[in-house]
Amino acid sequence: MLARIFNNLESLICRTLLSGFVLLLFVQIVAREVFGYSFSWIEELSVYMFVWFVFFGASYAALKGAHNRVTFQFRFLPRRHVKWIEAFADLFWVAFNVTFIWLSYDFVFNKMNKFWKSQTLGIEMKWVYVVLPVAFTLMTIRILQVNYIKLVRGDDVSDPDQIDLDAIQAETPATRVQEA
Amino acid sequence: METEITTLLFGSFLLLLIIGAPITVALGVSSLVSFVVLGDNPIKFVQIAFTSVGSFPLMALPAFILAGALMEAAGISKRLINVAESFAGPFTGGISAATVMACLFFGAISGSGPATTAAVGMLMIPAMIRRGYDKGYASAVTASSGGLGIVIPPSIPMVIFGIAALGMVPPPEAVAEHGTFQSVSISKLFIAGFVPAFLIASSLLLMNFLLARKRGYSGNAEGWSMQTITTQLYKGFWSLMAPLVILGGIYTGFFTPTEAAIVAIAYTLFVGVVIYRELTWKSLFQSLEATTWLTGRVLLILFTATVFGRLLVENQIPAMIAESMLDLTSNIYVIWALIIFFLLFVGMFMETLATILILVPVMLPVAYSVGIDPIHFGVVMVCALGIGFQTPPLGENLFIASGISNISIEEISLRALPFAAINTITIFIIAFVPELSLWLPRLLGY
Amino acid sequence: KNFKIAVGDGAGGTQEALGKAFVAALVENTGGAHTGTLFLNGQLGSEQDTVNDAAMGLLDFSILAINNVTPFSPSVGVLTLPYMMLSLEDAETLTQGPIGQELVENTLRDSGVRILGWAYSGFRVLTNSKKPVTTVADLQDLVVRVPKNEIMIATYKAWGVNPTPMAWSETFAGLQTGVVDGQDNPYITVYSMKFDEVQSHVTNLRYLFSIEPLIVSEAVFQGLSEEEQQAVLDAGQAATEFSAQYLREQEEQIKNVLVERGMQISDPADGEQEFIDLATSEVWPQFYDSIGGVEKLNEALAAIGRDPVATN
Ligand code: NA
Ligand code: NA
Numbered sequence: 001m002l003a004r005i006f007n008n009l010e011s012l013i014c015r016t017l018l019s020g021f022v023l024l025l026f027v028q029i030v031a032r033e034v035f036g037y038s039f040s041w042i043e044e045l046s047v048y049m050f051v052w053f054v055f056f057g058a059s060y061a062a063l064k065g066a067h068n069r070v071t072f073q074f075r076f077l078p079r080r081h082v083k084w085i086e087a088f089a090d091l092f093w094v095a096f097n098v099t100f101i102w103l104s105y106d107f108v109f110n111k112m113n114k115f116w117k118s119q120t121l122g123i124e125m126k127w128v129y130v131v132l133p134v135a136f137t138l139m140t141i142r143i144l145q146v147n148y149i150k151l152v153r154g155d156d157v158s159d160p161d162q163i164d165l166d167a168i169q170a171e172t173p174a175t176r177v178q179e180a
Numbered sequence: 181m182e183t184e185i186t187t188l189l190f191g192s193f194l195l196l197l198i199i200g201a202p203i204t205v206a207l208g209v210s211s212l213v214s215f216v217v218l219g220d221n222p223i224k225f226v227q228i229a230f231t232s233v234g235s236f237p238l239m240a241l242p243a244f245i246l247a248g249a250l251m252e253a254a255g256i257s258k259r260l261i262n263v264a265e266s267f268a269g270p271f272t273g274g275i276s277a278a279t280v281m282a283c284l285f286f287g288a289i290s291g292s293g294p295a296t297t298a299a300v301g302m303l304m305i306p307a308m309i310r311r312g313y314d315k316g317y318a319s320a321v322t323a324s325s326g327g328l329g330i331v332i333p334p335s336i337p338m339v340i341f342g343i344a345a346l347g348m349v350p351p352p353e354a355v356a357e358h359g360t361f362q363s364v365s366i367s368k369l370f371i372a373g374f375v376p377a378f379l380i381a382s383s384l385l386l387m388n389f390l391l392a393r394k395r396g397y398s399g400n401a402e403g404w405s406m407q408t409i410t411t412q413l414y415k416g417f418w419s420l421m422a423p424l425v426i427l428g429g430i431y432t433g434f435f436t437p438t439e440a441a442i443v444a445i446a447y448t449l450f451v452g453v454v455i456y457r458e459l460t461w462k463s464l465f466q467s468l469e470a471t472t473w474l475t476g477r478v479l480l481i482l483f484t485a486t487v488f489g490r491l492l493v494e495n496q497i498p499a500m501i502a503e504s505m506l507d508l509t510s511n512i513y514v515i516w517a518l519i520i521f522f523l524l525f526v527g528m529f530m531e532t533l534a535t536i537l538i539l540v541p542v543m544l545p546v547a548y549s550v551g552i553d554p555i556h557f558g559v560v561m562v563c564a565l566g567i568g569f570q571t572p573p574l575g576e577n578l579f580i581a582s583g584i585s586n587i588s589i590e591e592i593s594l595r596a597l598p599f600a601a602i603n604t605i606t607i608f609i610i611a612f613v614p615e616l617s618l619w620l621p622r623l624l625g626y
Numbered sequence: 627k628n629f630k631i632a633v634g635d636g637a638g639g640t641q642e643a644l645g646k647a648f649v650a651a652l653v654e655n656t657g658g659a660h661t662g663t664l665f666l667n668g669q670l671g672s673e674q675d676t677v678n679d680a681a682m683g684l685l686d687f688s689i690l691a692i693n694n695v696t697p698f699s700p701s702v703g704v705l706t707l708p709y710m711m712l713s714l715e716d717a718e719t720l721t722q723g724p725i726g727q728e729l730v731e732n733t734l735r736d737s738g739v740r741i742l743g744w745a746y747s748g749f750r751v752l753t754n755s756k757k758p759v760t761t762v763a764d765l766q767d768l769v770v771r772v773p774k775n776e777i778m779i780a781t782y783k784a785w786g787v788n789p790t791p792m793a794w795s796e797t798f799a800g801l802q803t804g805v806v807d808g809q810d811n812p813y814i815t816v817y818s819m820k821f822d823e824v825q826s827h828v829t830n831l832r833y834l835f836s837i838e839p840l841i842v843s844e845a846v847f848q849g850l851s852e853e854e855q856q857a858v859l860d861a862g863q864a865a866t867e868f869s870a871q872y873l874r875e876q877e878e879q880i881k882n883v884l885v886e887r888g889m890q891i892s893d894p895a896d897g898e899q900e901f902i903d904l905a906t907s908e909v910w911p912q913f914y915d916s917i918g919g920v921e922k923l924n925e926a927l928a929a930i931g932r933d934p935v936a937t938n
Contacts, residue, residue, distance in 0.1 A: 014472040015465065018242060025239070025442045029435070036769070038790045040779045043236060051234045053242070057476025066473050067202035067480070068531045072573035074200065082200070089201035092209050099212065100225060107226040111682055113698045113737050116674075119776050120791075125697075132229055224684050227675045236793045349636055349667040365799050433803020436796055493669050494630070625802060 010060035010138065017053040021046040041120040048118070048128050055135035062142040065157040087147050097140040104132035186497055189214045189488070203534045204477075207484035211491055225487055232486035233479050236438060237346070237366055240339045242475040243441030244291040249470050250445060251289055251422060253463035254452025257299045259416040260285045265307060266405075266412040273392025275311050276321045277385055279304040283325035284332060284381045288423035289444070291336035293532070293569040294576040296329030297322055301584045309585070313397060319581035320570075320595035324603065325384055326577040327566030330532070332377035333370035334426055337565060339437065340478070340533050341558045342366035344485075344540035350548040351499065358551035364558070366437045367430055371624055372555050372617040376563055376610045383606040387598055418451045431624060478533045485537035498545040505546050512550050516611045519543065520564050524604065527568020528575075535565060552614075559617040563607045570596045629662040629686035629846075632670040632679075634694070634838075638818045640869060640876075641689045641838055642666060644745035647868040648687075648840060651861035656854065662687065674698075681738035683845030689745060692837050693775050699736035702729050704917040704926050708781045708833040708905040716930045717746055717835050718870055725929050739841040742862030745869045747812040747836035748877055753825040753889075754808030755801065760829065760895045762786065762904065771797055771806040777909065778810075781833055784908035785901065801825060812836050814873075817880045828884065828891040832898060833905055840865065910935065 005012075028042045061067055069089075074082045108129045116125040149155050189210050196206035215222045251257050264282035268275040282300045290296050301322040308318035330337045345364040355361070362368075413420070426444045429435035435443060452459030492498055509515065526535055539561075547557040569577040572593045582589050610616050631649070635641040642664065649662045670676060673690035677698050680688055696703045704710065704725075711717045720726060721744045730741045752759060754768055762785050772778045772789040782789040790806050800806045802824045809821070810831065816822065840862055847855060885891060894901055914920045924934035 011469055011472065014476075015468040018246065018468055018471060021239070022243065022246065022442060022445060025243075025439065026446055029439050029442060032769075032790065033434075036788070038788050040774075040776075040789075040791050043791050043793075044774055046239070047234050047236055050239050050242070051230060053472070054233045054476055054479040055229075057472045058480035059476070061473040061477040061480070064473050066477050067204060068477065068534060069200050069202050070197045070529055070574070071200060072529060073198060075573070086200045089196065089199045089205070092196060092201055093205040096205060096208050096212060099222070100208075100229075103223045104226045104229070107223055111223065111678075113678060113681060115700055115736055116678075116697050119697065119774050120779070129226070129230055132226060221682070221684050223682060224679060227671060227678055231672050231675055237796065347668055349669070352637065355637075363798065365796070367799055433799065433805060436800075436805070490670070493665070 007063070010056045010063065013056045014053050014060060017049045017056070021049040021053070024049075044118060044120045048121075051128075052131045052135075055131050056138070059135050059139035059142055062139045063146065065146055083150050087151055090143055090147055093143055094140055097136050097143070101133050101136045101140070104129070104136065108133060185214055185218060185491070185495055186500075188217060189491060193488075203531065204481045204484045207481065207488045207538070211484065211487040214491055224490075228487050228490065229483045232483050235343065237436070238339070238343055238479070238482075240334075240366060240436075240438040240441050241336060241478065242471050243438055243445065244334050244336055244339070245474050246467060246471040247426075247441050247444040247448060248290040248292060248295055249467035250448040250452065250459070250464070252295075252299060253459055253467055254448050255456045255458040256289065256419040256422055256448060256451060257286060258303065259412075259419040260289070260422075261300055261303050263412045263416040263420065265304065266409045273388045273397050275304070275308050276313065276318070276388050276392060276397070279308065279318075279321050280325045280328075280381055280384045280388060283322070283328045284377065285423070287329040287332040287377065289334075289426065290329050291334040291339070293326050293329045293566060294580055297326030297569070297577040297580045298584075300326070301581050305581065305584050311397075314395070314595075315585045315587050316591045316595045317391070317395065319585040319587050319592045320599065321384075321388060322584075323570045323575070323577035323581040323592060324596050324599035325381075326580075327569045327603070328377055328381055328384075330566050331373050331380060331559075331563050333373050333430070334437065334441065335370065335373060335562060337532055337536055337562045338369040338373060338558065339366055340482075340536045341540060341562060342369050343482070344489075344537055345544055345554055345558060348541065348544050350554075351502075351545060354545075354548040354551070358548075361548065361554055364554050367433075368555050368621050369558050370427075370430055370437060371621045372559050373562065374620055375616050376559055376606075379610060379616065380563065380566075380603060380606050383602045384599055387602045391598060418455055422447065422451075433625075481534050481537055485534070488538065489541035492541055498542050501542055502546040502549045506549060510550065512552070513612065515546070515550050516552075516560075516608070519547070520560070520604070520607060520611060523561060523564035524567055524571070527565045528571045529573065530568070531574065531576075532565045532568060535568075536561065553618060555621065556611075556614045556617045560607060560611045563610060567600055567603055567607075570600060627660050629660065630670065631662045631664050631687040631689065632668070632676040632685055633664050633666045633688075634668055634673040634676075634690045635815075636667045636818070640745045640747040640812075640814055640873065643872050644743065644838070644840060644865050644869045645689050647872075648743065648861050648865035651864040652858065655857035655861050660854070660857070677737060677739060677841070680841055680843035680846075683843050685843060686846050687742075687840065687842050688739075689838055689840045692839060693773075693777070695733065695737075695741075695839060695841070698739075699729075699733040700916045701732045701736075701918045701922065703777070703913060704922055705729070705837060706777050706834065707913060707917070707923070708777065708909050709902050710926065711835040711930070712832055714746060714748070714835070714870065714873060717744075717837055719930050720926060721837060722866065723929055725926050733841075734844060738844050740844050740847055741839045742842050742859065743840040743866040743869075745838040745840070745866075746873045747814055747838060748873055749830070749832045750810040750812055750834045750836060751816070752808060752810045752829040752831045753816055753821055754827050754829075755804070755825050756807050756827070758827050758829070758890060758892045760892050762900050768807045769805075771800060771809040777913065778834065780909045780912060781905050784904045786904075798824070810834075813877050813880045813884070817884065822884050822887045822889050826889060828889055830891065830893050831901065833901065906935075 024042050024046045031037045108126055146157050149157055192210040192213055193206050212222055261282045264285050265278050268278035283296050286296050286299055305318045305322055309315055342364055350361045425447050426440050429440040569575055578589050578592055582592055631645055633641050633645050645664045653661050673694040676685055676688035679685035693706050734740050765785055765787050770789045771792045774791045792800055927934050
């Protein structure tokens with residue numbers, strides 16, 4: 001149960017945020033076009049929700065192994081070698097993230113101006129920026145998790161672009177006629 | 181110092197790409213290393229991470245991705261393609277021509293090339309095979325037309341181009357020489373892509389006609405069925421309204437692109453739930469989820485590409501590149517040719533959105549300095565990268581078409597070559613005749 | 627050293643003029659030892675970003691709108707209250723006198739950046755595409771674009787209208803296509819953005835006088851020798867004086883060009899009294915706390931010879 005929630009954490013957060021800001025923007029359009037009224041806080045709030053959505057979404061993409069790599073140079077290498085090379089490349093990713101987590105923690109809690117508040121919401125910008133250390137920490141865990149699945153457990157975490165394709169094929173039996 | 185940093189930055193970037201690091205990591209790590217070598221404090225990354233992503237116009241990206249996914253789930257896409265198919269008539273290459281048209285129709289609601297290929301290919305590739313078309317040819321037509329999805333608005337690559345180009349000022353020397361340049365906006369780009377998209381579609385139709393005649397693909401025996409067309413038009417009424425809602429809102433200036441996408445989402449939910457009744461909770465969740473990882477993946481690249489671009493700007497590297505290019509030649513046609521061939525080459529290996537984010541800071545200053553209009557440049561760039569979808573080794577449309585037809589990527593890309601060739605010729609025409617892109621936005625008062 | 631100077635606006639505005647004047651004076655005062663490069667159009671990040679960057683010593687100088695300093699040093703907000711200044715002379719008195727000195731010190735204390743000089747951009751005049759506006763009543767059926775700024779939003783609300791916050795990058799298109807009817811900005815901006823192509827009426831409102839400080843990173847400033855510090859301060863002062871002169875000359879010229887291009891310029895009725903009364907009575911009290919109390923407001927009012935507001 002806990003494991004299921006943990007593995008769907010970003011997905012849950014992001015679906016909520018995405019529905020939330022889409023709804024807010026819709027309310028703003030209706031209010032403006034129908035009632036000639038504008039909520040001054042909607043634009044700012046929706047942009048902040050969007051930023052949170054993006055960085056948790058990036059973590060989710062890491063969990064799905066969806067971050068684009070250039071792979072044509074590996075075409076003639078067996079898959080089992082490629083995943084070690086990619087794991088080596090991911091070390092740079094982890095190093096980058098750890099650096100960034102430290103930098104963003106330092107920025108948010110030490111360096112950032114303490115008066116800095118959002119203009120229309122009045123909340124301290126610190127609590128908006130805090131998404132950076134949090135989401136990058138989560139993303140780093142996901143990178144390690146995916147490599148664990150690939151290298152230790154030996155399962156494949158395939159690009160979700162490919163999964164889409166399987167779904168398409170499943171829906172169109174007509175395409176399979178010849179190799180049936 | 182500048183050349184050393186350029187070498188370090190691009191060198192480590194390419195090295196990381198070659199060992200298979202994600203593009204965003206290659207950009208981020210090479211920038212980080214360069215920052216440290218230059219003695220700059222990388223804490224700058226933190227604010228760039230937030231502000232590069234936190235902009236209102238950028239919200240058009242997830243909104244259009246979500247709108248596209250929902251239209252699929254709501255059954256809007258399917259009906260749109262059925263309408264196009266019903267027009268496949270008794271003439272040579274009729275059904276494959278209908279495929280091109282279907283991509284154009286579908287492109288008007290979707291902002292993505294692979295999504296266009298998948299949606300159209302799913303229905304049209306089997307249909308073509310049933311009528312005796314060669315499987316390789318059927319796949320090639322679809323993969324080649326899928327690129328229309330990003331040229332005809334709405335277009336996710338154009339959103340990204342607009343964001344990347346928005347903050348870039350024309351260099352003062354360029355303004356002194358060529359006068360002021362118009363400002364970049366996503367709405368303008370969307371409108372500018374309209375005529376070029378029809379031009380590319382026409383060129384694909386022409387090539388299809390020639391090839392179909394050679395291969396002896398005649399039309400169907402029954403001729404046009406007025407009844408089928410009417411039925412499909414009737415069934416597809418609400419689907420055909422979708423592009424009108426999106427484009428009409430933007431073209432009349434009623435909505436910003438972000439708002440148009442939001443309205444499209446609302447419209448799709450209404451049609452999917454109330455009229456077609458095909459939208460389920462499960463497909464709604466799936467659409468939200470796909471939007472999440474697609475957006476997260478692109479915009480993480482936006483963050484690192486912005487840092488990368490900032491390094492270039494602070495060290496005035498784009499100006500140097502522009503200068504050395506102008507030393508080579510200042511003939512605008514030669515420059516265009518270099519730009520297009522370079523984009524075609526990069527498009528073979530690289531993902532489209534990342535390419536735009538990385539190349540705009542480098543190439544737009546070159547374009548400005550020879551007097552190329554930024555909107556015109558954006559249209560040509562997106563058109564040229566659209567071909568990348570159909571060229572190996574990384575050709576997203578090829579993968580999808582190959583998945584549907586079970587034909588090897590090599591064979592499809594070979595069959596797609598004539599289409600790529602005529603497409604390239606069309607892009608040269610679009611590049612050499614700026615009015616093709618700039619006339620419509622001006623007419624509509626942008 | 628070649629300092630990096632971030633500039634929020636593009637070429638042709640008062641920010642760039644101030645920056646150029648500052649660089650010229652800096653080169654002269656230091657005998658060519660120091661100079662600066664302007665990075666226009668927010669190439670080094672948004673205006674608010676540059677404050678943080680300068681505070682951390684990552685950036686040398688920045689020229690930005692005052693309302694992007696306020697979030698970091700709230701007491702500066704006294705300069706952004708509606709109808710605080712009623713003329714360029716008021717603005718000069720406030721920024722260059724003892725009040726200005728106090729704000730410089732507060733900003734240094736709060737946010738680690740030092741204000742060196744000021745660009746004066748003039749009053750934000752209201753433009754619209756529909757009709758001449760001279761009274762508060764005329765405003766009622768107009769959709770006006772404002773930046774995401776609480777004081778400006780509050781002011782329009784005090785006049786009984788709901789302004790539409792819209793990103794600057796979308797504003798021109800928004801005016802052109804009628805998503806919004808009007809906006810307010812200084813004459814120089816109206817002219818450089820070619821708003822006359824999409825707007826036909828101007829109202830000479832004076833509710834906000836745009837001032838744009840030049841800030842230096844205190845870390846960078848303290849890294850200079852005493853002589854160099856003085857040279858930088860003097861260059862800031864010279865640039866400020868240049869800016870006031872520049873505004874006087876430019877604004878007159880621009881008004882004439884705009885009229886030639888068919889814009890109709892009008893003054894608010896009754897010396898703007900209705901606008902002033904509504905704004906000051908409703909908006910000022912909302913911001914007493916953030917600027918450090920009503921006394922701060924009264925000090926500023928006294929400095930320019932206006933009546934204080936009642937304290938309780
Ligand atoms: Na499209
Ligand atoms: Na390709």
